[in-house]
Amino acid sequence: MLQIDLWKRVLIWLVCVTGLLLALPNAFYTRVEQANDAAAEITLRGETPERLEVAGQWPSFLPSNLVNLGLDLRGGAHLLAEVKVEDVYAARMDALWPEVRDALRPERAEVGTFRRQPAPEGQIRLKISNPDGMTRALEVVRGLANPITSLTGAGASDITVSGAGDILTIELSEAEKLASDDRTVRQALEIVRRRIDEVGTREPTIQRQGTDRILIQVPGIGSASELKAIIGTTAQLTFNPVVGRGSDADANPGVGNKVIPSLDESGIYYTVEAAPVVTGEELVDAQPSFDQNGRPAVSFRFNTTGARKFGDYTAENIGSPFAIVLDEEVVSAPVIQAHIAGGSGIITGNFTIEESTNMAILLRAGALPAGLEFLEERTIGPELGQDSIDAGKVATVVAFVGVLVFMALSYGLFGVFANIALILNIGLIFGALSLIGATLTLPGIAGIVLTVGMAVDANVLIFERIREELKAGRGPARAIDEGYSKALSAILDANITTFITAVILFAMGSGPVRGFAITLGLGIMTSVFTAIFVTRVIIVMWFERRRPKTIEV
Structure with missing residues (x-):
């Protein structure tokens, strides 16, 4: 019974x-945590006597999983960021301009000559010399439109094209803006997560709040400013043809060009073409390294598509300068000496070892599609x-x-x-x-x-x-x-x-x-x-x- x-x-x-x-293991929290960190370092970077000694603090035959401590127990940083989704509109139009130009060139007999005009961000305006050819121009440019694949925008096109007199205007449709905003925030969320994972912090909280905000809580990090330095940089890397170089920040760059400052040379500004040859989205790897003079640098490698575009451009423009642009600053503007095949290269500048390491992390994790505006930040001390x-x-x-x-x-x-x-x-x-x-x-x-x-x-x-x-x-x-x-x-x-x-x-x-x-x-x-x-x-x-x-x- x-x-x-x-x-x-x-x-x-x-x-x-x-x-x-x-x-x-939770009864010996600090010892086990240090041993786990040392074991992870050994896996990533190899064995050293110091790492082996720390890893040996906890027997390998015993469980080593710990209860992770949250932000309110461990201390760390809290950020609430707003994704500036409008930044993407201008970049989309700049990327579309070469396609529009190439599509209209064969139609010059009917359309006449055309020239890009100044326009608000997120728009392309063209002035055509033969207004009677506006109907044909509209037909050609509308042929570049793509259908929107999202559920909310099903059946709509990604661009709207209109003409008035001799001015043709192109901009993103409202449905595409909504779909683009959602994609931008999702991509920003993933990039932020990858950047924080690269740093190796434990159990970060990264959540979307509302339509365009991201909540970020990272236990164990020193301060909110340290966290902002990792995730707040957009890390937009582009390779742009150089049009000119000067000291006037207000110089008129011309339509389709822009003036950006030099990172290392104070008072020097470069005029570059707005449409890049290659972007950081085509990077597959970036690592901290050293140049031929032993100074810290960042080596990079493109994917197949990026390597082909980079190689074709350098082959056709030997003797011309091109700018390596990071977040709207020219890191360097070397002259192309020879055809660069293989899709790899190196970024040099006045970097410290820490700066080159952080830059490699940012580039490897990917560029934020848009800037972040920090609405709220708090640092919770370990005490x-x-x-x-x-x-x-x-x-x-x-x-x-x-x-x-x-x-x-x-x-x-x-x-x-x-x-x-x-x-x-x-x-x-x-x-x-x-x-x-x-x-x-x-x-x-x-x-x-x-x-x-x-x-x-x-x-x-x-x-x-x-x-x-x-x-x-x-x-x-x-x-x-x-x-x-x-x-x-x-x-x-x-x-x-x-x-x-x-x-x-x-x-x-x-x-x-x-x-x-x-x-x-x-x-x-x-x-x-x-x-x-x-x-x-x-x-x-x-x-x-x-x-x-x-x-x-």
Whole structure:
């Protein structure tokens, strides 16, 4: 009657031991964290005596997964950025201009000559010499339009073309602007994530908020300004033909050209063609390196398409300068000495080693499609995070001790059994958090504290049922068995409803709300396991050993 099969006992204790082993690294958090970092460095950069020594701080045969600490516990940086989606419109028009020019050139007999005119950003305006050919010009340019593939813009074209007199105007359609805005924010989100991953921080929070904003929280980073230096740079790399060089920042560059400053030469400005030969989107790799004089530089490599365009341009323009432009500044403007085949090269300048490394990270992660405007920034110091951890520890210990004392005083020896299960329950929660790589935040600690209080509810129900059976004249074995059987439905009903609440919080919430939902949900599962199975195994083992004639709960 009051029996548990051997294989069930072994399985229950195996789950408990496994959970405690998974939770063990968190008791030696700093040591394990340093060992994990050293092991990652060895994988990426090879072995050194120092790295091997640090990696050996924690035995390799033991689990090494840790519960990641959130921003409010570890300290770090918080940024809210707005993506300037309008920046993309002008770039799209500049990229479209060569296609428009090449499409209209064969039509000069009917259209006449044409010249690009000054226009607001996001528009192309052309003046044609033969207004009677406007109908043909509109037909040719409209042939360059592409259908929009998004659901909201289905059936629409990406550009609108209109003509008035001798002026032809091209701009993005409203449907394309909406689709472009969504693509721009999605791309910016992915680029920001890749840049932060390159730095190697733990468990960053990178989420889209609204239509054009991105929330970025990175634990463990020094300051918000340090984070902005990594993600705030657009890192738009282009290779543009040089039209001229001078010292006048306000010089008229001519239609289709632009004036941009030199990065290294103060007071020097370059006039370059707005349409680039190759862009950073065609880069496949960028690494910090050194030039022939031993100065820090960045070596790069294009993909097949970029290598072909780069090679064709250098072959056709030997003796001409071309500008390497990074974020609207000319890094260098070398003269093409020979055909550059293979699609690789090097960017030189007055860089420090740190600057060349950061530039390589930015280029390798990809260029932001548009600039970011930071609306909110906060730096949370590690001292504040440590205060939060200490306060969380105090709250958990107070709740834990209070529950232990209450159970021991209320239910005697059976209360001690429940307390043993409660200790195992906390270990299982941290083991599960470590296993899934969850991030612990202050609301997560609140979830654990709440779980400690709720964890003994099931045992209270069971023990009260056992009391009722004893009062009804049942023997000890029968009373214990009936107590567990009759309390099971109430335990499951109460915990399933709370678990559903945790699932809804996780699905509908974000950030701290999810952290609370995770610890609450895991706590419910471990509490039910320890209350129904662990305490029963302990009581059965005690009963088999002592064989009491009467019991008192």
